Amino acid sequence: MKQSKQFALSTVALAVLTLVGQAQAAGQAAPQEGTNATVTQEIQQVVVTGTASASGTRKIDTAFSITTATEEQLKSASPSSTADVLKLVPGVYAEATGGQSGANVEVRGFPSGSDSPFVSVQLNGNPVYPVPVLSFFEGTSAFRLDDTIERVEVLRGGPSTIYSVGQPGATMNFILKKGDDVPERTIRLTTGTGNLRRGDVFLGGKLAEGWYGTIGGFYRKTDGVRDAQFPADDGGQLTATITRKLDGGEITAYVRATDEKNAFYTGVPLISSNEGRTITEFPGFDPLTGTLMSNELRHFTLDAAPGKTLERDLADGRGMKAAVWGVNYEQKVAGWDVSNKANYFDGDLNTIAMFTGNNPLTAAAYLAAANASYNPTAAATSGSITYVNGGGAVDPNQQVVQAGLWSVEKKLTSFTDELRVSREVFPGHTLTAGGYYANYKSDDEWYLGNSHLMTATPNARLIDVGLTNGTVVSRNGVDGPVNYAPQARYKGHNLALFIADEWKISDALRVDAGFRREKQSLKASISGLATGDTDNNPLTVYNNSTSMATSSFSPLERDDSASSFTAGGIYKLTRDSSVFVRANTGHTFIYFDDMRNAGSQAVLNDRNRIPTPKVTQYEAGFKTANSLYSAYINAFFTDFSGISFQQLLANGNVLYSVSGSRGHGVEFELALRPIKNLQLSLSGDYQKSEYKDNPTIAGNEVQRQPNLQFRFSPSYRIPLGDNNLKLYGTYTYIGDRWADQENRSYLPSYKTLDLGALFSIGDKWEVRVSATNLTDELGLTEGNSRLTGAQASGPINARPIFGRAVEASLLYRF
Structure with a gap:
């Protein structure tokens, strides 16, 4: 790691010294010979995320940190x-190893242990869903990439605390293509690893005088890189x-409908040594x-209550309708x-997925533990x-694991609206005022636990266990009850008013300030819970303590x-170079899950137990x-206080803590x-973030970052007459991290290599071939989050x- 760290930091330091020294000397010099359209586009690029004016500001003229990617950059x-x-x-x-949905995303120095509470996903400047995260929901799960996207803008900190949802972390804004006078019509077919079959289509152009339109989308089906014996994405x-x-503007209406099933991947068996510093393949199990x-696990049954069983399909995964x-x-x-800007969202984002539990052990050790408990x-x-399918005794040395097959049904609806008005009140002085309103709901029905015993092998087999005293420990693979089954109805609304002032002091110097006041109101109706034996048979111990909503x-x-x-x-050094400073204070409100976890109105009202987190940032x-x-280079400092954590363990218990970070x-x-x-190109960051306020973890590094x-x-790019060949690649380095707040569970560093080629044949055809993780690097994004300790x-x-x-794709323009 030391060499990688020295390489990155020395490169950045050299760039800062060189570029700042050249900026004034460069002055208003004309572009060098050979400047291509891509470079010109970058220099003139306008961003709309985080700007006071809806028309946007040149990226290079913004006083905040923002990353952009064009359609081609996204594909590359x-x-x-x-x-x-x-x-x-x-x-x-971003820990994107769960598949299309259910990512964990950490933002510079912000303390979070799972999901993505500090990333808001927007479409055309509107939040897709106004709350960035709920249990079993994070914003990226409600969005799919396709050829209808023109670009993405990702704002970090800065003025994002003032506008829209007021996200103090990162705001990820996808901008849809809009038709223009030059028509665009494309068809793209893609195939690749996992028997991928995908088709994309896009049509856009002028409909009539003053009217423009687009339509496009995709369909795909794939077994995925990890073959579950059923489609991963469908x-x-x-x-x-x-x-x-x-006259002086435009109005755009859009609609996006998604119906897709996406398998969700959690942990797999591995071998750890050297206190977690060395991770190797588990015998017989390819971790990549x-x-x-x-298929044996795909269709499972939830024993929900006496006389009530529910059928579920793992292929539904963490999909979206x-x-x-x-x-x-x-x-x-x-x-x-x-x-x-206004939008309305309505959809089901359910989770039908496997969540691994305890570490692997031998079948003999499992049987011995069962006898110690029940016989x-x-x-x-x-x-x-014995094996469930086909019978036959399981070898006592066979490694086995327990994994819960969970069902979480989640229906989300929301409406958001943001109104802004701006006026140059006198030359160089622009005032912006506005308001934001959000109304949102979530109807939940959970069935967690439901542990299954299976072989620690790819495409596992289910196992039954019975004892000589008649105790049935596992039947049809089920060896544990549904241990947490709440039902809940949540609703909330937010109202915010904001004002911002921008003052152009001179041609070179511009300053701005903004203030936002926001109120959130939440209500919930949450079921009580009781436990019982669903079949009234004490010998079938796997369902004796089933959690049931009352x-x-x-x-x-x-x-x-x-x-x-x-x-x-x-401050503008030249037309195309500048320096900036920025400070902000922001917050995040509590979410629906904090209400459920509180358990009572008294605890919910306790600001010491469930505070409103606050963050201060400087750049x-x-x-x-x-x-x-x-070059886009910035130094940052963050100070976070009052965030509550919940860690859901394999046995259904929840651990709570309140901390801060710096x-x-x-x-x-x-x-x-x-x-x-x-x-x-070189991009990345070096940061040092530690917990504070909580004496049990103060001074520890913020987990998972x-x-x-x-x-x-x-x-x-290699010109070939009327054709072009573009060769590209990426070497990625991810440093070591701690999987937990206690800094006891170590995640080693890893590095990957991606390569690609794009062959443009005239104006009509494109052939793209790309490979990710070409070297089959074994890197971990997550330890066992269901357990505590080292x-x-x-x-x-x-x-x-x-x-x-x-992957290989063929695109045709017509």
Whole structure:
């Protein structure tokens, strides 16, 4: 790690010294010969996320940190999911190894242990769902990538605390293509690893005078890199927009409907040694392509209550059946810039998935433990342990694991609206005021636990266990009851008012400040819980303590208010280079799950137990772009307080804690173009973040965040007459991390290599071939989150990155 750290930091330091020294000397010099359209586009690129004006600001003129990616940059990155796009963003680490949904995303120094509470996903500036995270839901799960996306903008901190949902972490804004005078019509077919079959189509253009429209989408079916013996992804999406040009503005309406099943991957067996510093393959189990899921496990039954069983299908995974409708209006009216963005979201985002539990052990050890619990006077080997499918005794030395097959049904609806008005009240002085409203609901029905005993092999087999005293420990593989089965109905609404002021002091200096006041009101109705024996047979111990929702519901409610503030300034060194500073204070409110976990109105009202988290951030940065190089570099400091954590254990218990954190570091996006058609890019961050406020973990590193991560991405374009060949690749380094707050479970560093080629044949055809994790690197994104303490030596469960995957696509423009 030391060499990688020295390489990244020395590169950044050299870039800062060189570029700042050259900025003034460069002045207003004309672009160098050989400047291509891509470079010109970067220099002139306008961003709309985090800007006071709906029309946006040149990226290089913004006084905050923002990363952008065009459609081509997104395709070259070969993201495996929406969350995986965030690997392009310095200061963000996305654990996208669960598949299309259910990612864990950490933002620079912000303390989070799972999901993505500090990342908000937007479509055309509207939050897809106004709450960034709930249990079994995070924002990227409600979004799928396709050819209807023009670009993505990811704002980190800065003025995001003022606008829209007021996210203090990262705001990920996807911008849809809109039709224009030049029609765009494409068909793309893709195949690849896992028997991938995918088709994309996009049509866009002018409909009539002043009217423009688009329609597009995809359908795919694949077994996935990890073959579960059933489709990993199966379904598609359709998106349409219509735009009406107005005098001094436009109005755009859009709709996006998604119906897709997506398998969800959790841990697999591995071997840990050297206190977790060394991770190797578990005998007979390929950690890069294997999964415990199988056709034998695919269809399972939940023993929910006496006389009540529920059938579920693992192939449904963490899929999505939902639609979002939106309208964006922008126009200059009587000297005022008026903008209104509204949308409505309605969908089911259920989780039907496997969650691994205890570490692997031998079948003999499992049988011995069962006898100790239920047949203590007998020998440790008393009883039988057999396969469910086909019978036959299980070898006592066979490694076995327990995994829960869970069902969480979640129906989400929301409406959001943001209105802004801006006016230059006198030359160089622009005032912006507005309001934001969100109304949202979540109806939940959970069945957690439901442990199954199976072989620790790819595409596992289920196991039955019976003891000589008649005790049935496992039947049809089920060896544990549903241990947590709440039903709940939640609703909330937020109202915020904000005002921002921008003052152009001179042609070189501009400052701005903004203030936001927001109130949130939440209500919930949560079922009581009781335990019972669903078959009234004490010898069938696997269902003797089944959790069941009662007919009694507890009402809970809570109101919170908070203020946010931002102030910053930018100084132009030249037309295309600048330095900036930024400070902000922000917050996050509690979410529905905090209400459920509180258990009572008294605990919910206790601000010491469930506070409103607050964060303060400071940034200073440098930006420049020209034909030879571009650089976006910023140093940051974060101070976080009052965030409550919940860790759900394998036995259904929940651990609680309240902590804060403090962090600092540097983020960088650098590109060098030493000769025509060659670009060398380096992006990443170095940060140091530690917990504070909680004496049991104060001084420990914030969990799951690497101190150093970077991506080195060279690309070279070879003109071939009317054709072009682009070769590109990325070397990625992810530093070591701790999987837990106690810093006892170690996650080693890892590195990957991706390669790709794009062959453009005239104006009509494109052939793209790409490969990710070409070297089959074994890297972990997650330890065993269902257990506490140090990562054991010997067999463990953990979640690795995906193995080598190759894709090839053919695109035709017509």
